[in-house]
Amino acid sequence: MKAIGLYKYLPIEHMDSLVEESIEKPIPSNRDLLVKVHAISINPVDVKVRSPKEKTENTLKILGWDACGVVEAVGPDCSIFKIGDKVYYAGSITRQGSYSEYQVVDERIVGKKPLTLTDAEAAALPLTAITAWEGLFERLNIPLHHPEENRNKSILIIGGAGGVGSAAIQLAKLVGLTVISTASREESKKWVEELGSDYVINHYKPFKEQLASIGFEDVDYIFCLNNTDQHWQSMGEVIVPQGKICSIVENSEPLDLNVLKSKSVTFVWEFMFTRSMYETTDMIKQHELLTSLSQLIDAGKFRTTLKEIISPINAENLRIAHQKVETGQTIGKIVLEGF
Missing domain, CATH: 3.40.50.720 (NAD(P)-binding Rossmann-like Domain)
Known part of the structure; x- marks a missing residue:
């Protein structure tokens, strides 16, 4: 599968600040879902994690903490979702991210995609809404x-x-x-x-x-x-x-x-990764609030915050999106769609 990430923490203008590779598709275990990613959005945390620092990675570190896609496989302990469900989520900062064709994510921090939104519109929401x-x-x-x-x-x-x-x-x-x-x-x-x-x-x-x-x-x-x-x-x-x-x-x-x-x-x-980072006993509350948010959206009471779509999802376009977010002047959300 295609994945975009980094080995070195470099200024975004550098071609190696975000690179694309072909890697093995992950296998879901426990309560994990394997999601085929359709759209992702860029948050300030993406920029912060990627920002220049004296550190290197031995394997590709995949960034990204917002996604919308379809469940392709489920772990043996999953009880909330099934194959074919359309979902949206913000993932965990301690695991590989959403800049990839497929991603594994714990079902307790995943919600069903709002029926009335496109993939891009839904991908704009999880991290910021949570x-x-x-x-x-x-x-x-x-x-x-x-x-x-x-x-x-x-x-x-x-x-x-x-x-x-x-x-x-x-x-x-x-x-x-x-x-x-x-x-x-x-x-x-x-x-x-x-x-x-x-x-x-x-x-x-x-x-x-x-x-x-x-x-x-x-x-x-x-x-x-x-x-x-x-x-x-x-x-x-x-x-x-x-x-x-x-x-x-x-x-x-x-x-x-x-x-x-x-x-x-x-x-x-407030730090929305606390629950997934520490696997708190109330981790499922993020699934519950994303479910409530979907209901509000489908009832016409909450709108997407999407402002710009860039396509396709690749290293070049991600560098462009990071540069925009780095200005600190973006309004709403930037979403990348399609591999």
Whole structure:
């Protein structure tokens, strides 16, 4: 089978930063599915893992953590899926990735593809939607099934136009929150408004004054999807006393937790690979939330965040996609389709 990956961690402009090889098709074991991959999407984690570093791999390291495809074989312990099922998933960061014609993935982190989406539209969603879902409903503990509890409550989503933000805006609106997103360019402002954001502010300007100008003294929740270090002080200023902040972006400098002390604010991380990385006892929750997401999509309550399709899936096109994501200015998701 064809697979794209790396041996050396090089700048994306280098021809050997991503290379294509023919390797053996994997065999599923335990609760693994063997999936014939139809479409993949590119996330910032792809770029981060591939970024230059003093390290080499002895065998091809296949990147990629989003895919949509068809189940071709199942492991002996599988009970959820069967051969022929159309699926979508974000995989595990500790295993070989989705830049390949076939991939093995644990069925507990896989969902059935939404019926109303194309392969490319579905491939755009898993990693970012799982991150948004877990961040909102599990880390921030925002009520999912009782939207009346969210009435008159607000959330600030920092970095609303990216993949996770695009999913988080839709989910937050579905459960009745007032959504304030940050965006700096006209095209990104337009995108977050199309997704349902009630207000848009600029993440390059102080939050407090901008929130005051639209009638908010503070916000009940903050979901930080961009530069935790840069926004730390501002988040502390605008979070409501006893409010909650969740971030997905690791800090470069030590965070001063005293900023949150007087308000008794909760701060929590979200990392969607935690469950698969540690094979937690509740790993199947990712299957369950992807199933719920498919139902929302097929009911017309959630839309894909796909913005661009590149075809076919090969090393050259993946290098192009990585370069686009590296700019930090992509809106929605980039998907590659077809080998």
